[in-house]
Amino acid sequence: MDCCAPDVDAAPLDQRSNDEELRLASRDIGGGLRQTELAIPGIHCGGCVQRIERTLDKLPGVVKSRVNLSTKRATIHWRAGKTPPPFISTLSAIGFEAHLYDRGTGEKDNILSELLRALAVAGFAASNIMLLSVAIWSGAEPATRDLFHWISALIALPALAYSGRIFFRSAWSSLRHGQTNMDVPISIGVLLAFGLSLYETLHHGPHAYFDASISLLFFLLIGRTLDHMMRERARTAVKSLARLAPRGALIRQTDGTNAYLPVNAIMPGMTILLAAGERVPVDARVVTGQSDLDCSLVSGESVPQQASAGFLLQAGTLNLTGPLTIVATAAAKDSFLAEMVRMMETAESGRSHYRRIADRASRLYAPVVHLTALLTFIGWMIATGDVHQSLTVAIGVLIITCPCALGLAVPMVHVVAARRLFEDGIMVKDGSALERIAEVDTVVFDKTGTITLGDPQLAGGDRIDDETLALAAAIASYSRHPYSRALAAEGARRRCPPVALSGVSELPGSGLEANVGATVYRLGRSAWALANADPKLPDPYLASVVLSKNGHALATFVFKDGLRSEAREAVAALARDGLTLEILSGDREEPVGRLASELGIPHISSVSPGGKAQHIATMAAGGRKVLMVGDGLNDTPALVAAHASIAPASAIDIGRNAADFVFLRESLMAVPQVIATARHAARLVRENLVLAVAYNLVAVPIAVLGYVTPLIAALAMSGSSLVVVANALRLHGSRRTKDRTVSSRRFSAVPQAPLKSTR
Numbered sequence: 001m002d003c004c005a006p007d008v009d010a011a012p013l014d015q016r017s018n019d020e021e022l023r024l025a026s027r028d029i030g031g032g033l034r035q036t037e038l039a040i041p042g043i044h045c046g047g048c049v050q051r052i053e054r055t056l057d058k059l060p061g062v063v064k065s066r067v068n069l070s071t072k073r074a075t076i077h078w079r080a081g082k083t084p085p086p087f088i089s090t091l092s093a094i095g096f097e098a099h100l101y102d103r104g105t106g107e108k109d110n111i112l113s114e115l116l117r118a119l120a121v122a123g124f125a126a127s128n129i130m131l132l133s134v135a136i137w138s139g140a141e142p143a144t145r146d147l148f149h150w151i152s153a154l155i156a157l158p159a160l161a162y163s164g165r166i167f168f169r170s171a172w173s174s175l176r177h178g179q180t181n182m183d184v185p186i187s188i189g190v191l192l193a194f195g196l197s198l199y200e201t202l203h204h205g206p207h208a209y210f211d212a213s214i215s216l217l218f219f220l221l222i223g224r225t226l227d228h229m230m231r232e233r234a235r236t237a238v239k240s241l242a243r244l245a246p247r248g249a250l251i252r253q254t255d256g257t258n259a260y261l262p263v264n265a266i267m268p269g270m271t272i273l274l275a276a277g278e279r280v281p282v283d284a285r286v287v288t289g290q291s292d293l294d295c296s297l298v299s300g301e302s303v304p305q306q307a308s309a310g311f312l313l314q315a316g317t318l319n320l321t322g323p324l325t326i327v328a329t330a331a332a333k334d335s336f337l338a339e340m341v342r343m344m345e346t347a348e349s350g351r352s353h354y355r356r357i358a359d360r361a362s363r364l365y366a367p368v369v370h371l372t373a374l375l376t377f378i379g380w381m382i383a384t385g386d387v388h389q390s391l392t393v394a395i396g397v398l399i400i401t402c403p404c405a406l407g408l409a410v411p412m413v414h415v416v417a418a419r420r421l422f423e424d425g426i427m428v429k430d431g432s433a434l435e436r437i438a439e440v441d442t443v444v445f446d447k448t449g450t451i452t453l454g455d456p457q458l459a460g461g462d463r464i465d466d467e468t469l470a471l472a473a474a475i476a477s478y479s480r481h482p483y484s485r486a487l488a489a490e491g492a493r494r495r496c497p498p499v500a501l502s503g504v505s506e507l508p509g510s511g512l513e514a515n516v517g518a519t520v521y522r523l524g525r526s527a528w529a530l531a532n533a534d535p536k537l538p539d540p541y542l543a544s545v546v547l548s549k550n551g552h553a554l555a556t557f558v559f560k561d562g563l564r565s566e567a568r569e570a571v572a573a574l575a576r577d578g579l580t581l582e583i584l585s586g587d588r589e590e591p592v593g594r595l596a597s598e599l600g601i602p603h604i605s606s607v608s609p610g611g612k613a614q615h616i617a618t619m620a621a622g623g624r625k626v627l628m629v630g631d632g633l634n635d636t637p638a639l640v641a642a643h644a645s646i647a648p649a650s651a652i653d654i655g656r657n658a659a660d661f662v663f664l665r666e667s668l669m670a671v672p673q674v675i676a677t678a679r680h681a682a683r684l685v686r687e688n689l690v691l692a693v694a695y696n697l698v699a700v701p702i703a704v705l706g707y708v709t710p711l712i713a714a715l716a717m718s719g720s721s722l723v724v725v726a727n728a729l730r731l732h733g734s735r736r737t738k739d740r741t742v743s744s745r746r747f748s749a750v751p752q753a754p755l756k757s758t759r
Contacts (some may be wrong), residue, residue, distance in 0.1 A: 022084040033063060038074045038087060038098045042173075043067065051179070055094055056554035059085040074098070082433040095177040103109040115225040118163040122218040125159030130209045142204065149201040160194055163217050166224065184377065185369040188217055189398035198396055212399060226411035249274070252325075263332045274324045276508075277480060279316055282335045284326040286311040291322035291508040292481055304482060320480050322508025373397045376704050389706075397703045400716055401696055410685055412728040417681040425665040428675055433660030435685075436677040437644035441624050443574055443671065444642070446630035447585035447592055449650060451567050451599070451668065454631065456482050456559040458490045468555045469495035472547045475514045475523045478504045483545050483559055484512070484523075490638070511545070513708045522548045531554075561591075565649075565667040573597050573672040580624075584612055586634050629671055630659075646671055677731075684731055688724045694734060695720040 026034040056065035075660035116304010171187040197208040292304040315335040382388035383595035418428040473491020522529040531551035596603035628642035631651035639645040647659035665672030
């Protein structure tokens with residue numbers, strides 16, 4: 001277990017009122033159960049997660065517990081009774097300080113800065129001690145040798161105390177609770193090497209191993225720091241909801257006055273005045289007014305919806321064109337956004353049960369190392385009866401088996417992979433995500449904003465004459481509607497001259513009206529703009545806006561949400577790799593069906609956010625490992641529930657935070673590229689683990705037989721670490737330019753193949 005500074009999200013408990021505060025902080029989840037969330041800043045690895053869950057599950061009244069490694073939080077379901085189970089005292093007894101989790105405050109993690117300072121001190125000390133050691137190896141006189149040994153001791157002691165505390169605290173905390181972890185053999189080996197070196201120095205011995213102990217710390221801190229940096233990129237997306245939801249709303253009170261209330265103070269039945277451009281603060285129903293709504297972030301619907309009296313609104317929906325008077329139908333804690341939080345937390349807890357390769361490899365390491373060193377000491381004592389010799393050999397075994405190579409095997413590959421992906425415009429947030437995405441066999445795409453750009457563009461704009469486009473663009477510039485913005489952008493691109501307008505007004509849900517002299521122009525829905533309107537749209541996949549002059553049509557502007565760059569190539573590449581593909585969208589059947597048919601992918605449309613997460617969970621229960629690619633709020637529970645997830649940089653904050661990867665460029669080829677890089681990284685991780693194990697199989701017998709001094713053991717350990725680092729760097733060096741050229745040729749040459757269905 002790694003010690004951490006107390007989480008600032010955590011609220012310290014008054015011991016005299018623990019039970020009452022726990023009860024007040026818990027939430028009733030029905031069925032006689034309550035849910036409590038605890039912040040546990042001392043969680044370090046998968047072994048910590050298992051110990052905490054096993055301990056909590058044994059408490060009377062606890063139904064189940066889930067621990068999230070990335071957020072360092074435990075979610076506990078317990079049966080409501082007179083006295084809550086003693087969560088905090090029980091966790092304290094096994095070495096984990098726990099506090100009530102408070103979502104409302106900020107979060108700051110000081111561990112990385114502590115690791116970097118320790119790494120800098122260890123590196124400085126190791127380099128200086130090594131310079132002194134070189135002078136000793138070169139044949140220094142005994143007096144000079146003793147002086148250099150004492151100088152080395154003076155450098156090593158403060159470095160050992162400062163840099164080694166990262167491991168010493170963790171080892172002591174584990175030992176005093178009757179447990180062991182990887183930091184125990186590290187601490188024992190470092191302290192024994194320093195102690196033996198000090199003994200040799202006091203007795204004018206020819207050998208001292210200060211360089212071995214400090215170099216050991218230096219290499220171990222490299223691995224620990226890299227691993228922590230990758231883990232810290234995994235951030236919960238729940239807190240981003242606070243930025244998406246409004247802080248409050250304008251409320252019409254019973255006496256007719258208006259007052260601004262924070263969103264948590266809005267209760268069902270309150271009347272809210274919602275201006276154009278504002279997001280709906282809580283679930284509500286429209287009382288008066290008409291407007292167009294942007295529901296794409298909530299439902300995935302790409303076409304703005306018209307809202308009038310009686311229309312039900314979900315929290316997070318954006319009001320586009322007109323003011324609305326709405327009545328709250330739910331409090332903030334029961335709204336759509338709150339339900340999203342609960343779904344995401346449940347999904348995050350499930351994902352946190354994934355065990356990283358390093359965590360799995362390290363579970364048996366500590367007891368094996370301890371037993372090997374102990375048996376070595378006992379064997380040499382029986383054979384020679386020399387305590388000094390036996391201890392020296394045992395220390396050599398501890399050092400040579402130190403998990404430097406194992407500690408670097410995984411994080412080094414992940415850091416190199418993250419750098420390579422970053423150079424290609426892809427951000428990696430967590431090392432475990434690289435392991436998970438290498439295992440996926442199914443890719444599920446959202447439509448709007450993911451396969452398509454989520455930004456309507458004017459189709460066939462070049463066929464419209466400049467005068468008509470200039471008039472339409474001038475009128476459209478007065479509106480926030482997505483189609484109006486697209487028209488205005490096309491006018492700016494074509495450098496259309498300005499048009500003098502008067503009396504411009506917008507009728508929410510219908511369109512814009514403007515005058516040029518005595519002529520009335522309308523830009524909007526055909527049923528409103530034309531005297532004799534044809535209600536049919538030219539194509540169910542396309543949407544149109546009509547420009548009319550005194551009720552007669554001048555032009556029809558057609559809009560289409562274009563495909564993301566290289567979408568077809570990405571789909572073809574994924575299909576060739578044997579992955580099962582599917583489109584899962586909250587949008588209407590017509591646009592989803594047309595796009596799916598165009599790409600040859602099975603699809604499901606009009607799916608709610610909860611339905612998406614449930615669909616992912618159903619596939620996971622069937623043994624599939626799903627990669628979710630999405631961008632909207634409605635995709636967020638599915639992004640978290642999936643085995644791995646990717647979002648474009650254009651996604652909302654919460655979508656980017658929920659995803660494991662974010663691609664910064666427009667091309668959808670980022671998806672097969674991430675999978676290919678992750679699979680290559682997984683091969684290198686396995687190779688590194690094999691190298692680390694092979695090194696121990698060769699080195700340990702030699703050390704046990706007494707042919708290795710602690711100094712030689714430290715050099716061998718350093719050499720194994722360098723081999724692991726060099727192998728990891730192969731990932732960055734293999735840019736595979738040739739393979740990309742071949743792939744691009746295959747994209748243009750291979751016809752679209754039918755894809756496997758998940759339905």
